[in-house]
Amino acid sequence: MSGWEVGLLDDTAIKLLGGVVIILIMASAAAWILKSRLGATGTITNLTQRINAWWLMAAVIGAVLAAGETVTIVLFLLLSLLALREFITISPTTRGDHKVLVWLVFIIPAVHYWFMWEHWYGMFSVFIPVYAFLFLPARNALAGQTKGFLQRSATIQWALMVCVYAISHTPALLQLPVAMEVGREAAEGSPPGSGGATGAHLLLFLLIVVQGSDVLQYIWGKSLGRHPIAPKVSPNKTWEGFIGGVLSATALGAALWWLTPFTPLAAAALALLSCVMGFAGGLVMSAIKRDRGIKDFGAAIPGHGGIMDRLDSLCFAAPVFFHAVRFFYT
Amino acid sequence: MSFAKRGLARAITGFAGAQVITQNADTEPELPPQAIYYANHSSHLDFLTIWAALPDELQKRARPIAAKDYWGSGIRKSMAEKVFNAYLVDRHGSSSTRQRASDSGVSPKGQIQGMTEVLDQGDSLIIFPEGTRGDGESIATFRGGLYRLAEHNPQIPVVPVTLVNVGRILPKGEVIPVPHLSKVVFCEPIRVQPGEDQGSFLTRARAVLIGCLTDHQANFDGEGDNNRENDGAAPPNTENSIQEPEA
Numbered sequence: 001m002s003g004w005e006v007g008l009l010d011d012t013a014i015k016l017l018g019g020v021v022i023i024l025i026m027a028s029a030a031a032w033i034l035k036s037r038l039g040a041t042g043t044i045t046n047l048t049q050r051i052n053a054w055w056l057m058a059a060v061i062g063a064v065l066a067a068g069e070t071v072t073i074v075l076f077l078l079l080s081l082l083a084l085r086e087f088i089t090i091s092p093t094t095r096g097d098h099k100v101l102v103w104l105v106f107i108i109p110a111v112h113y114w115f116m117w118e119h120w121y122g123m124f125s126v127f128i129p130v131y132a133f134l135f136l137p138a139r140n141a142l143a144g145q146t147k148g149f150l151q152r153s154a155t156i157q158w159a160l161m162v163c164v165y166a167i168s169h170t171p172a173l174l175q176l177p178v179a180m181e182v183g184r185e186a187a188e189g190s191p192p193g194s195g196g197a198t199g200a201h202l203l204l205f206l207l208i209v210v211q212g213s214d215v216l217q218y219i220w221g222k223s224l225g226r227h228p229i230a231p232k233v234s235p236n237k238t239w240e241g242f243i244g245g246v247l248s249a250t251a252l253g254a255a256l257w258w259l260t261p262f263t264p265l266a267a268a269a270l271a272l273l274s275c276v277m278g279f280a281g282g283l284v285m286s287a288i289k290r291d292r293g294i295k296d297f298g299a300a301i302p303g304h305g306g307i308m309d310r311l312d313s314l315c316f317a318a319p320v321f322f323h324a325v326r327f328f329y330t
Numbered sequence: 331m332s333f334a335k336r337g338l339a340r341a342i343t344g345f346a347g348a349q350v351i352t353q354n355a356d357t358e359p360e361l362p363p364q365a366i367y368y369a370n371h372s373s374h375l376d377f378l379t380i381w382a383a384l385p386d387e388l389q390k391r392a393r394p395i396a397a398k399d400y401w402g403s404g405i406r407k408s409m410a411e412k413v414f415n416a417y418l419v420d421r422h423g424s425s426s427t428r429q430r431a432s433d434s435g436v437s438p439k440g441q442i443q444g445m446t447e448v449l450d451q452g453d454s455l456i457i458f459p460e461g462t463r464g465d466g467e468s469i470a471t472f473r474g475g476l477y478r479l480a481e482h483n484p485q486i487p488v489v490p491v492t493l494v495n496v497g498r499i500l501p502k503g504e505v506i507p508v509p510h511l512s513k514v515v516f517c518e519p520i521r522v523q524p525g526e527d528q529g530s531f532l533t534r535a536r537a538v539l540i541g542c543l544t545d546h547q548a549n550f551d552g553e554g555d556n557n558r559e560n561d562g563a564a565p566p567n568t569e570n571s572i573q574e575p576e577a
Contacts, residue, residue, distance in 0.1 A: 089510045
């Protein structure tokens with residue numbers, strides 16, 4: 001490979017992003033044709049909004065990867081905080097929880113992402129599930145409100161798990177290539193950016209497969225969907241959408257094997273795993289929204305809803321993809 | 331300066347995740363050039379949020395009423411007066427429990443007079459007729475000042491503003507604000523009807539906020555029923571009314 005690089009992006013990644021741009025141009029053109037044929041109905045306006053948001057999201061990901069690992073980590077910290085804000089807004093917390101919420105929002109995510117930035121794998125993996133999970137309920141018990149204590153503590157821990165811990169495994173992919181090359185122990189404390197272009201390839205592979213799976217499930221579901229999987233949770237999730245979407249996104253993952261250190265078969269297996277996890281994430285978040293009586297987590301991304309509405313599948317896919325790659329390839 | 335103010339306003343609405351909407355649709359409201367804005371009160375952030383939610387032109391001429399005991403000294407005072415153009419009032423004259431219990435709605439005459447002068451100059455007012463911060467779910471009985479102001483110049487529309495969830499960002503007694511998503515809902519203006527007395531006007535004005543708050547809390551909701559036990563004046567528990575949408 002001839003080597004010029006911008007931050008974490010090399011010519012391979014640029015080609016891939018070029019492919020994404022071509023697909024988005026085709027999507028925008030298709031939406032434009034639909035609009036001129038059928039007029040601006042609600043569905044088509046929503047479709048256009050969604051595609052415009054995809055343009056923005058693709059541009060942001062490309063820009064932060066070009067700026068390097070530190071900036072990418074800061075972006076995901078910001079996304080975690082926005083997701084956390086949406087999550088605690090719909091959570092049954094009370095005034096008694098306020099001091100714990102201050103820790104939850106202002107201190108713990110920053111410390112967790114800092115451990116990741118340090119490439120300190122041990123603390124990155126245990127800080128939230130061990131230290132934060134034991135500290136938060138203890139702090140809340142000190143505040144003295146006992147009514148609904150278990151429910152409130154569990155909700156706060158879940159918010160942290162999903163919005164911060166799970167999402168953070170996406171930028172953590174950037175450092176995996178170091179462990180692949182020099183071994184897990186030598187990778188501890190390696191400088192930010194040392195994962196190089198291979199790290200960016202892993203991240204783009206996961207994002208394209210998981211988000212592509214969402215889009216493909218939507219398309220298959222809209223065109224062929226008949227039999228809902230869990231009608232009480234989400235009438236829009238059908239067997240036809242699930243099977244069609246996951247299989248086509250798996251094929252997409254296999255077709256992207258050249259981007260990764262994986263063989264085509266391994267790329268397909270990892271893509272399948274990520275898509276199934278992504279589906280589970282979407283289903284779980286739908287159940288939460290149903291329970292709280294809301295349609296979307298927020299309105300941060302026009303056409304899509306809130307940050308959590310877009311990241312629901314990634315929340316479940318990223319940690320599992322991260323650990324599968326770490327287990328088999330380092 | 332106005333550029334800095336606009337930035338500050340963006341920062342406040344951004345932090346509060348504030349969606350500025352009208353009562354019945356999620357569209358941006360059209361507001362009259364001059365108005366008496368009144369809102370439910372549960373946080374020190376309330377007047378900042380309404381101030382920040384107003385369009386630039388109206389913001390310049392809007393004067394929030396703020397309590398002198400909190401905003402009246404040091405850096406808070408200079409912020410309140412220089413940045414937000416607040417009109418500071420001394421509420422100790424009128425907040426004794428006896429007056430609140432008797433619902434006589436007494437406010438020191440001089441203060442209401444000062445506020446009517448603000449209106450006469452063509453400025454808008456932002457006031458919190460509960461007089462003190464509540465728990466964010468119930469709305470206390472209104473005091474009389476709102477009626478006097480509305481009556482002073484019936485040409486000026488009285489615009490109900492419902493603040494949803496701002497009280498969870500910075501509840502009473504807390505120092506550090508925690509971001510939540512919130513809403514600033516501008517409702518249809520009301521006016522004093524000919525011959526309408528103070529009691530019925532205030533009841534009507536309060537009912538607008540209660541209805542709007544109930545509608546919008548259903549969308550994102552903190553239960554907060556832990557606080558209800560010692561709050562006899564609280565409205566019926568809205569939590570149970572949130573049904574699963576059986577689509």
